[in-house]
Amino acid sequence: MLQSVRQTYNQAFSPERYRAFLDAIHADLPGQLDFRVAETPVFVPKALTDKLLAACDDIVDVITGEHFKDLTEQAIPAGQRVPNEQSDDLGDHTQFMAIDFAICRDEQGELTPQLIELQGFPSLYAFQPYIADQFRAHFPIPDNLSHLFNVDSNDTYLQHLRRLIVGLCDPEEVILLEIFPEKQKTRIDFALTKRYLGIDAVCLTKIKKQGRKLYYEKDGRLVHIKRIYNRLIFDDLQNFPDLQTEFTLTDDVDVEWIGHPNWFFRISKYTLPLLNSPYVPPSYYLSTVSEYPADLENYVLKPLYSFAGSGVRLNISPADLDAIPEAERHNYLLQRKVKYEPVIQAPDGFIKCEIRMLFIWHKREPRPLLLTNLARLSRGEMIGVRFNKDFDWVGGTVCFFEQ
Template sequence: MISKYREQFNQEFSQEKYQHFKEVLKQKSGLEPAFRISESPIFLTKEFEGKLIDACESIIDQIKALSSETLEKAIPENCKVPNDTKQPHFLTIDFGICKNDKGEIEPQLIELQAFPSLYAFQKVFEETFCEVYPFLDEIKNKMPREDFKNYLKEVIIGDENPENVILLEIYPEKQKTAIDFVFTEKLLGIKTVCLTKVKKEGKKLYYEINGKLIEIKRIYNRVIFDELDRIPDLVTEFDFREDIDVKWVTHPNWFFKISKFLLPLLKHQFIPKSYFLHEFPENENLDNFVLKPLFSFAGSGVNLNPTKEVTDAIEDKENYILQRKVNYEPVFKDINGEFSKAEIRMLYVWRENDERPILLENLGRMTKAAMVNVDFNKKDAIWIGSSNAFFGEE
């Protein structure tokens, strides 16, 4: 969308540079990224950035205005975790880059989560783009790396010793996001611990290192814990629903409270109309809506073309929403003259004593398929996968 940067990038791009780019990421982490890295950043105007921030600030206002009773309704009874917090530590807000009826490019809210995304990875990702393509320096994120680190440190580690703080995941070495765990460890000096390795004594939790038990006082939680039931023969020493002496970052209840559950409650020009399935009005046309289960992760269970037969067959209709379709606009030109579509995720942290969250970074995802998920792209497609957005003047 910013032609001068797009043209310069496309002129400088080569497959050799792309391989070098991925090699630099591998050298920094010691890992191959387990997800596809897009060849290109996303270039967006400052005007578009203003629209994104306006929508995010409105969403934050609306969330803050909701009662705790309303938010509590989002948590399934079998998923409630004790010792909830007044606000989440993380807030991520996803927008499609779309075209409206007037032909204008604008953001449209896709979903939002109070769950950490690839914060540490995205900072390194952006820095690596700037190393390989130095002209990007002039439009990079203005937040100094040290400030970025300090915000994350304050949120995740707080006043504790880093050795008493862990990044918790289930089988972390098997996760697609493992590269982010490595960068988080490097940035903050904390350990990544598998849920199956956590020890419990009374109300205290521990992990073992070199035969020594270390008490866990804060958990940077990366486990989608309602998915644990799907893992066969899983044996753990503690259950999330137990009352334990630990500080959750962020508390698991917020995964449900800030989720697709909120979409029917939010209003803004950049928020497409949504309904709970059991409240879908008769005067609306199902053809104009996408069906989404409330608590699926990474796009699983989404039906782009639901039929009445499909919706009628769903028994727990209160656990699904219908969201008005938006038109992702292919505006990101590749070196072959073809265009990709994209989503952008705004990555916020919310310090415990702050009234509002702070925007730290962004995460982009590019596609040439109907869904912004690289699994749906053709094998030889380019300008697809994980990316980062740069904002500048035309």
């Protein structure tokens, strides 16, 4: 998108240089990288950067609205509401927010972001500054472009993460919660979280419960858990119907959630119909649609409660929608399609791009703070690993912004 920077990068690129880049990561974090890192970062021009920031402001205006919690009370599915959502130390809001935009063209032919999805849940907050440094170490990245917002360095960025996640606790009293973290595709982020913040990734099955207190075993002793940096979603637990644990997410326990599970639902696809912005495609709860759009071919059907693109239907007919039982229609979203514009110049053509803007939200701050980003490149019909198998110049990466 920044033509001169792209040209310089592509001229310097070679498969051998890319392999050296990956080898450096594998040597530094053996056995941890289990997803595809793309061959290139994304270089974002200032005009598009400004539109992304404006789009984020439009969305944050709604999420910080006085009645947002009331409007999202029904977002939390039955049986999945977790107690103690409000915390004296963390405030009555999410601690993390990720906003995903497709990069498209508007009617004037200018690049523009269009909202795809958002979540009140942590993403690869530790991996993104790391991968930005790796790209800088192995490829030509101009000094006047940055992967960061509102901070001047990765060190300052990590200070914010430490303040939010660890706070005043001893790091061993804080855990990153997952199910079988050593098997997760994103475990490299867990390893870097341990490196940067000193907190361990602990499996749900390893947590011990005594009354309202939680513990895990470390070096032969029980350690009291005071804070949980939550990376576990209910969808993942459905893959283990016979799982036996002392602690379940819905238990009323004496712990602070850094990223309370309820906000995974409050800020989600459920939020999309509440938004009104030129950067947000029209979205409707299917249960509220009395007459289908005349151009239904331009809409996509999404289940409200799914993860990583599962269950999304790109091509729908009135008969498809009529087949959804009345009792289930509130669980679906009808969203106007967006057309990803192939904008990233690869050696053999152009690649589609999605940009995720990553926020944290400290207590007593009126609005969440944008800190960094994540990007995904795709040649498939949809963004995501399962839709881009056997391709190159696709996968996870990072943006460097002209600011």
